[in-house]
Amino acid sequence: MQPEWMAPWLWTLILAVVKTIVVIAFVSLNAAVLIWLERKVSGHMQNRVGPLRVGGPAGILQSVADIIKLLAKEDFVPQRGDRWIWWLAPSVAFAPAFLVFWVLPFGPHLVVEDFNVGLIFITAVTSFTLLSIFMAGWGSNDKYSLIGAMRAGAQLFSYEIPMAMALVAVALATGTLNLTAIVEKQRHMWLIVPQILAFLVFYISSVAELNRTPFDLAEAESELVAGYHTEYSGIRWSMFFFAEYTNLLTSSALAAILFLGGWHGPWLPGWAWLLIKTYLLVFVGMWIRWTLPRVRIDQLMDLGWKFLLPVSLVNIAATGLYLVVVR
Amino acid sequence: MSGAWLAFAALTGMVLYSGYKVVTSPLITHAALYLATALVGVAGFFLMLESEFLAVVQVLVYVGAVMTVIIFAIMLSDVPALQGDPQATLVSRLLSRRFGSVPALVSAGVLALVLIGYGSVRWAAAPLGGAPEAVHPLLHDTTAQGSTGVIGRALFTTYLVPFEVASLLLLAAMVGAIVLTRRERGAAEKAAAGKAGAGAAAAAPAVEGAAEERGGAQFWP
Numbered sequence: 001m002q003p004e005w006m007a008p009w010l011w012t013l014i015l016a017v018v019k020t021i022v023v024i025a026f027v028s029l030n031a032a033v034l035i036w037l038e039r040k041v042s043g044h045m046q047n048r049v050g051p052l053r054v055g056g057p058a059g060i061l062q063s064v065a066d067i068i069k070l071l072a073k074e075d076f077v078p079q080r081g082d083r084w085i086w087w088l089a090p091s092v093a094f095a096p097a098f099l100v101f102w103v104l105p106f107g108p109h110l111v112v113e114d115f116n117v118g119l120i121f122i123t124a125v126t127s128f129t130l131l132s133i134f135m136a137g138w139g140s141n142d143k144y145s146l147i148g149a150m151r152a153g154a155q156l157f158s159y160e161i162p163m164a165m166a167l168v169a170v171a172l173a174t175g176t177l178n179l180t181a182i183v184e185k186q187r188h189m190w191l192i193v194p195q196i197l198a199f200l201v202f203y204i205s206s207v208a209e210l211n212r213t214p215f216d217l218a219e220a221e222s223e224l225v226a227g228y229h230t231e232y233s234g235i236r237w238s239m240f241f242f243a244e245y246t247n248l249l250t251s252s253a254l255a256a257i258l259f260l261g262g263w264h265g266p267w268l269p270g271w272a273w274l275l276i277k278t279y280l281l282v283f284v285g286m287w288i289r290w291t292l293p294r295v296r297i298d299q300l301m302d303l304g305w306k307f308l309l310p311v312s313l314v315n316i317a318a319t320g321l322y323l324v325v326v327r
Numbered sequence: 328m329s330g331a332w333l334a335f336a337a338l339t340g341m342v343l344y345s346g347y348k349v350v351t352s353p354l355i356t357h358a359a360l361y362l363a364t365a366l367v368g369v370a371g372f373f374l375m376l377e378s379e380f381l382a383v384v385q386v387l388v389y390v391g392a393v394m395t396v397i398i399f400a401i402m403l404s405d406v407p408a409l410q411g412d413p414q415a416t417l418v419s420r421l422l423s424r425r426f427g428s429v430p431a432l433v434s435a436g437v438l439a440l441v442l443i444g445y446g447s448v449r450w451a452a453a454p455l456g457g458a459p460e461a462v463h464p465l466l467h468d469t470t471a472q473g474s475t476g477v478i479g480r481a482l483f484t485t486y487l488v489p490f491e492v493a494s495l496l497l498l499a500a501m502v503g504a505i506v507l508t509r510r511e512r513g514a515a516e517k518a519a520a521g522k523a524g525a526g527a528a529a530a531a532p533a534v535e536g537a538a539e540e541r542g543g544a545q546f547w548p
Contacts, residue, residue, distance in 0.1 A: 121383050125386070127390050153398070
């Protein structure tokens with residue numbers, strides 16, 4: 001594919017730019033679809049009327065109107081904030097959501113970058129989220145933002161550990177860290193069957209890490225205005241929003257890839273199966289959000305440290321024992 | 328000039344500049360963020376050496392764990408107290424024990440240790456972006472999954488004892504942290520009772536304490 005006259009590094013650079021544009025386009029489209037889906041799901045579940053003026057078929061134009069509104073809004077900058085940190089935080093928030101996408105395999109050869117250590121790569125890049133939350137909370141120079149950032153940080157930190165432990169069990173069971181290879185191992189049996197505990201721990205932790213209800217203490221409107229992004233408006237605020245929806249998509253896609261057999265399925269092409277499984281999990285995430293009330297902070301910490309972490313450790317021990325004894 | 332040279336120059340500039348800013352930033356929050364940048368830059372070096380496992384673990388451990396702890400420490404502490412005397416000059420700052428001489432001595436010691444370590448190992452010389460002259464025999468192991476397998480195997484065979492000692496050390500540190508931060512149940516309640524008892528009737532805090540004892544069952548205290 002590479003033309004003769006081109007230096008290899010230039011070719012790599014061009015490929016990287018093209019791949020980035022493709023991923024950003026997909027992620028943007030997904031965010032618009034998810035905003036629409038969230039409105040629909042919440043409207044039907046809580047039996048309430050959504051926005052009515054901008055209709056289109058099934059209210060699909062509302063997302064477009066929202067995007068135009070957010071782009072055109074005034075960009076308010078807090079006067080006494082830490083300007084640079086405040087300014088960079090939304091980009092840092094979006095980067096991990098977007099980077100995870102690079103290693104997700106949509107088919108046997110349909111992956112942006114077939115990374116050998118994809119599983120650790122995911123846990124590594126998601127750790128930038130905490131940095132962005134801290135930057136937003138600190139840079140805003142506002143008590144609500146700082147308290148929200150503290151809460152979000154504590155929450156992320158507490159649920160990152162059980163999540164990583166669940167991933168360790170996956171790596172043990174499949175014997176690889178490469179996501180494509182992990183899906184390949186599930187040809188005959190989905191990993192959710194032997195690793196049901198890991199799946200539950202992973203899914204609960206990923207919902208908790210998204211800071212969505214019932215785990216939305218970090219942006220509890222009734223107490224903290226909007227948490228760490230209180231001082232953001234317009235396009236910068238929408239970057240955080242964008243990151244949240246992309247994270248919802250990537251964590252669902254990851255659960256589908258690791259536990260639900262990824263692209264495996266009859267009749268339909270692989271990428272279609274993965275998208276179906278992913279959006280099914282996205283729907284479950286929205287279902288959880290619109291039916292459960294917010295948990296208290298002590299319940300949140302208890303669930304993470306006293307329940308999910310021991311369960312995932314027991315799961316690792318059991319998986320290891322199985323590997324040693326049976327094989 | 329090749330792409331590898333450009334990437335190397337950019338990474339080196341990033342790491343050196345952020346390292347400089349870590350030491351000279353007047354605000355400790357800025358220093359923490361520059362430290363994170365420098366550590367990510369080091370992960371870039373590992374990637375350039377085609378050691379993807381080390382690169383990813385570098386980010387995971389340093390940005391994911393160490394930076395998290397540093398950031399929490401900053402958010403929970405009194406930032407002006409960490410800054411020291413704002414009127415201090417460079418010389419007086421270097422002479423002060425807490426902000427200058429002791430940290431400088433410790434850093435110099437660690438640097439010397441690292442340099443001695445580097446000096447005692449014979450490194451395989453390789454031109455930038457080219458193949459190494461001599462490859463370590465472990466790297467010829469085709470059964471392993473790239474650098475991950477090599478490191479994993481070495482960690483659990485050759486370096487098993489240092490690995491276990493390091494984990495014991497971390498465990499001891501963890502126990503120490505719990506001991507340091509653990510508050511006696513009775514002491515905390517007594518302190519609360521003392522505060523409340525100054526104005527209110529002595530019976531009220533006792534009732535509150537009893538409600539707390541029952542755990543989270545009671546929604547409204």
